[in-house]
Amino acid sequence: MTQTGHVPGAGTSAALATERARKEMLRDARIERRGGPRPRIGADALCEALLLQGSNIIWGYPGGVILPLYDVLVDHPGLRHILVRHEQAAAHAADGFARASGKVGVCLGTSGPGATNLVTGIGTSMLDSVPVVAITGNVPGVLLGKDAFQEIDITGITLPMTKHNYLIRSADEIPHAIAEAFHIARSGRPGPVHVDITKDALMGETTAPHPTQAEVEAGLPGYRPKLDGHARQIKVLADAIAASKRPVILAGHGILISQAERELLELARKAQIPVAWTLLGIGVIDESDPLAYGYMGMHGWKHVNRAIQSADLLIGIGMRYDDRVTGNVRTFAPSATIVHVDIDPAEIGKNVVADIPIVGDAKHVLAALIPLTPSVAPAARADYFAELATWRTASESSAWHGSGGWRDGVLSADFVVERIAEGSQHDANLTADVGQNQMWVARYGGFKRANSHLSSGGLGTMGFALPAAMGAAVAVPEKTSWAIAGDGGFQMTLQELATIVQERIPVKIALMDNKKLGMIRQWQEIVYGGNYHSEQLAGPDYLKLCDAYSLPAWKVSKPEEVDAAVAAALAVDGPALIWFEIAERQNVYPMMPAGKGLSDLIDKWGDDGEDVTEGSSGPRVDPTDPNAPSGATK
Amino acid sequence: MSGAAPARALPGSGDARRHLIVAIVNNRPGVLNRVASLMRARNFNIESLAVSVTERSDTSRMTLTILGDEVHVEQATKQLYKLIDVLKVEDVTDSAIxxxxxxxxxxxxxxxxxxxxxxxxxxxxxxxxxxxxxxxxxxxxxxxxxxxxxxxxxxxxxxxxxxxxxxxxxxxxxxxxxxxxxx
The missing domain is CATH 3.30.70.1150 (ACT-like. Chain A, domain 2)
Incomplete structure (x- = not known):
């Protein structure tokens, strides 16, 4: 028996390197601090790079291979590390931070499960074009691919759901990789970038300098976002606006990202065009502006969808004509010329055929468009606006504007959202979860300010509200941050109550408890013929829960208690929760069933008021009836 | 509004045929995986793929054949372009080659x-x-x-x-x- 024992390939240099790395994994890796300056290691380069990018908040969770970074954090006091209770929350917090501030959010996890836990949050940022840099540790380079403890091919996992990703195996690569990651994350169409760094790269000594922005850009010949729209196409659009009798602007997230709200308003005013917005476009215009027409799409306002269906010109800017916006493309806006302005060329022509495609940044394109656009006197569109106003009055005064439930002493969710927005002077950041609560926030949030509405639109990630609101509260401390979550989503990430209490992050939580997975129940009622399953959701006594976390909390079951509770929560210097026991069977209306068109909105189901009447349990549609409608429209 | 308006055309209703795509990419580890992963995730079917280094050692050339209509293939080239490591993409199907x-x-x-x-x-x-x-x-x-x-x-x-x-x-x-x- 030789001394090499059971080492595979004993004696080869690869085997020796593997052995050394295995020992390294277990070695006491503390940096020698006694006396004199210590060498700069990869982890230092990482901290410096983050600070150089103006990033001083890290949302993270430690673990074995990322510990060398935690070992040097003390030497970089400009960085604030916020310890979450689950890595998914770190990714959502970084996402919320980025959405609320426009800056790049940073989250951190260790290898293996730490990294996979980040994945849902990274995917959320990807689908909504949110700039996030996600950093993970990995096992030492020579152990990659050997299924070492907590090793997983995380770059293989994040590859299809990031804008770009890196596997860094040497300390010298860190400064350039981080600078490049930030540049890619925030420029062009933003998105998450994942940087996976091996433990030996974090621990290796390095003198590598930080690159300048010019060096970063020069090193990316395959990445040159196109900002200016094609001049001839912009002229074609200006002419189309001049010829249009019934134009509608469809404003999306891209306007917020490029900070083109002022240009949007200028165009709308100059050419007298009503503005509709997508879910992620909420906040592009003050909703009380006369030209602000409303939220469109599957659960959008009926008058808005009606305006889109009757438009002769749809000017989509920084949005992607996705299925929740268009419904059935065949019947979408049948008389309209479709304009599509987007910075991502791949979005144009993907979901709808664009008659006037323009690739470019919203702000650049609008700035070039405005001087070419003719001024339209309000009188010239008087008939059009009068018709729009009639439609609006009809849809807003409908009993199904919300439910009218508060009039009957039942707490209706839309009423709660309206009172929260009002109580916060329409200036708070409202972060929604996913499901009915998300649509109520979108419809009734009364937004006046850009980046004040946070919602997981593309991926539709339940559990988003609390951690993302945490990010928003830290990013914009001068504004109130509300997390408005259903009892389903809240129970997915409520472990973060400990984080907001420990870190004193002043998130105000509005828990909309209908003791149901409300949107599931709504679909099972309307689309699945009343065949309910797994929609009943038990929860804890949330007052006791909050007590256990030392979190001030109130319970509200009656409409007349809402304002006082909102005021009390806002008066708390720190986090607080209001437990709203809302009507259990309220639906979000109107609703466009999947596969239907914008003209096929359902605006009620069953008898008036039934949705909010307690005790009207049981399916409205007899599931045993072979003729029961499935996906029927009114 | 009348219901008589014709149905809006969907993107890409043309005839599918074989397209030849040439891509110049960074010669780095993992780039082939990025291209293959993108094509799979976006539902494009690669019929054949040839990869080799170009005259410059820092770039590789990929030749892909894809079956699809014009819009489908244009979408594939646009998505390829979004990869940071892809420097140039061209559909050469109708070129003299x-x-x-x-x-x-x-x-x-x-x-x-x-x-x-x-x-x-x-x-x-x-x-x-x-x-x-x-x-x-x-x-x-x-x-x-x-x-x-x-x-x-x-x-x-x-x-x-x-x-x-x-x-x-x-x-x-x-x-x-x-x-x-x-x-």
Whole structure:
């Protein structure tokens, strides 16, 4: 028996390197601090790079291979590390931070499960074009691919759901990789970038300098976002606006990202065009502006969808004509010329055929468009606006504007959202979860300010509200941050109550408890013929829960208690929760069933008021009836 | 609003055909995976893929053949362009190009059929690159259709093994996709 024992390939240099790395994994890796300056290691380069990018908040969770970074954090006091209770929350917090501030959010996890836990949050940022840099540790380079403890091919996992990703195996690569990651994350169409760094790269000594922005850009010949729209196409659009009798602007997230709200308003005013917005476009215009027409799409306002269906010109800017916006493309806006302005060329022509495609940044394109656009006197569109106003009055005064439930002493969710927005002077950041609560926030949030509405639109990630609101509260401390979550989503990430209490992050939580997975129940009622399953959701006594976390909390079951509770929560210097026991069977209306068109909105189901009447349990549609409608429209 | 308006056309309702895409990419680990992963995730079906280093050691050239209509393939090229490591993409299907692939075909031979095989290969600009007692390898280089024809002719000998590289293409004339890459 030789001394090499059971080492595979004993004696080869690869085997020796593997052995050394295995020992390294277990070695006491503390940096020698006694006396004199210590060498700069990869982890230092990482901290410096983050600070150089103006990033001083890290949302993270430690673990074995990322510990060398935690070992040097003390030497970089400009960085604030916020310890979450689950890595998914770190990714959502970084996402919320980025959405609320426009800056790049940073989250951190260790290898293996730490990294996979980040994945849902990274995917959320990807689908909504949110700039996030996600950093993970990995096992030492020579152990990659050997299924070492907590090793997983995380770059293989994040590859299809990031804008770009890196596997860094040497300390010298860190400064350039981080600078490049930030540049890619925030420029062009933003998105998450994942940087996976091996433990030996974090621990290796390095003198590598930080690159300048010019060096970063020069090193990316395959990445040159196109900002200016094609001049001839912009002229074609200006002419189309001049010829249009019934134009509608469809404003999306891209306007917020490029900070083109002022240009949007200028165009709308100059050419007298009503503005509709997508879910992620909420906040592009003050909703009380006369030209602000409303939220469109599957659960959008009926008058808005009606305006889109009757438009002769749809000017989509920084949005992607996705299925929740268009419904059935065949019947979408049948008389309209479709304009599509987007910075991502791949979005144009993907979901709808664009008659006037323009690739470019919203702000650049609008700035070039405005001087070419003719001024339209309000009188010239008087008939059009009068018709729009009639439609609006009809849809807003409908009993199904919300439910009218508060009039009957039942707490209706839309009423709660309206009172929260009002109580916060329409200036708070409202972060929604996913499901009915998300649509109520979108419809009734009364937004006046850009980046004040946070919602997981593309991926539709339940559990988003609390951690993302945490990010928003830290990013914009001068504004109130509300997390408005259903009892389903809240129970997915409520472990973060400990984080907001420990870190004193002043998130105000509005828990909309209908003791149901409300949107599931709504679909099972309307689309699945009343065949309910797994929609009943038990929860804890949330007052006791909050007590256990030392979190001030109130319970509200009656409409007349809402304002006082909102005021009390806002008066708390720190986090607080209001437990709203809302009507259990309220639906979000109107609703466009999947596969239907914008003209096929359902605006009620069953008898008036039934949705909010307690005790009207049981399916409205007899599931045993072979003729029961499935996906029927009114 | 009348319901009489015609249905809006969906993107990409044209005829599917074979497209040839050339991509110049960074010669780095994982780039092939990025391209393959993108094509899979976006539901594009790669019929063949040939990759090799270019005249510059820091870039590689990929030749992909994809089946799809114009809009579908345009979407594929746009998505490819979004990859940071992709420097240049071109759909050369309708350009004046030279398109070749190489095939090696191992066939059964007997002392009797051997001369016949050699002359058949020569007649089609192929050659016999290995000749044994009971098997031979024929190499053929040419347009995919030419390769198809030779393969058909060789079937009567009995094909034991067949490998094709997939198409590689180059535009005729003085233009160079590599020179168009911005650096």
């Amino acid at each position: 030279v398109e070749h692939e190489l095939a090696l075909i191992k066939v059964r031979v007997t002392s009797k059929s051997r001369p016949e095989l050699v002359s058949l290969a020569e007649m089609h600009h192929g050659r016999v690159v290995d000749l044994g007692d009971d098997a031979a390898i024929v190499e053929i280089v040419g347009e995919p259709g030419d390769v198809d024809r030779v393969v058909e002719l060789l079937r009567e000998f009995g094909i034991k093994e067949l490998v094709r590289t997939g198409s590689v293409v180059m535009a005729r004339g003085s233009g160079s996709i590599e020179e168009q890459v911005k650096r």
